[in-house]
Amino acid sequence: MSHIAVERNRRKQMNEHLKVLRSLTPCFYIKKSDQASIIGGAIEFIKELHQILQSLESKKKRKSLSPSPVPSPRPIQLTPLPISPGTKNLKELGACCNSPVADVEAKISGSNVVLKVLSRRNRGQITKIVAVLEKFSFEVLHLNISSMEDTVLYSFVIKIGLECQLSVEELALEVQQSFT
Template sequence: MSHIVVERKRRRQMNEHLKVLRSLTPCFYIKRGDQASIIGGVIEFIKELCQVLQALESKKRRKSLSPSPGPSPSTPRTLLQPTLQLDSPFGNGADSSKELGVSCNSSVADVEVKISGPNVILKVISHRIPGQVAKIITVLERLSFEVLHLNISSMEDTVLYHFVVKIGLECQLSLEELAMEIQKSFCLDAVN
């Protein structure tokens, strides 16, 4: 009899923990109410929070190294630094061996572009700027990309845009050029 009571208590405790996890996770991460979906959604949410945290730490380190307030109208291009993705602030070191990618960072935004199968993964971390996501989508469409999926995560005044985009047949850009084009949409805001 005690084994049955112990098992009921364990199940009740598991259900309570799953309820708490579900309440702490934004609803769009959890597609269904079963245990596997709840745990999978929580894992995805935690991964995104880790990416935001690492990006914020990276930005904090960069600010401590260069105390300049931001790009000036005469030098927005000099602050852009495209680099091959070896140690990205987005925390995907394990995936970088399988996927070709670049990062383009500035004091305004961190942009990471990777090829993943037939699509491009675009991640942008910046301060919250009203209308910026629409500007990024406009740039992507102008460059012959089709947005398949967009996920937006925010914490205080920082936002992470995570795009999955399909490469159009007319597109002739390299990953570095795409990262620079996305970065330019932020630089124009900083200048204006």
């Protein structure tokens, strides 16, 4: 088999795998149809799935350790997000706010904020979160809702309004407090 034929088969196989990868990744994660965007989007999606898996495992562990079905109240903890390796000396501004009721992560991405909320499914909770965002002059650009059994992940992309005076830490706390 010639080098040209081998290379043609390799490209054909790569394109087939990229089509499958694109079909398995939600369109929100893939902004363009080029190879790098498809792979980058799939990586982000896998990271998010991994985060959900870790959270579910920790909740399962807490549930098995705790004899009572109601989690014991503890203060809300606010932690800064680590700088990700791909940011090339740019500090990624963000905050996590975790409690037994919900885990909230907010980080600035350009002129937008990416807000992720992982919690138990609560009727009307999405309305409360959107009300908090609108109260502080945020505009919801995109919302993705993923659920598994009684757990739900809300992923928002929100635009920062000109009148907004809230830091990401304060935003995470405000969204966290909408659960009480």
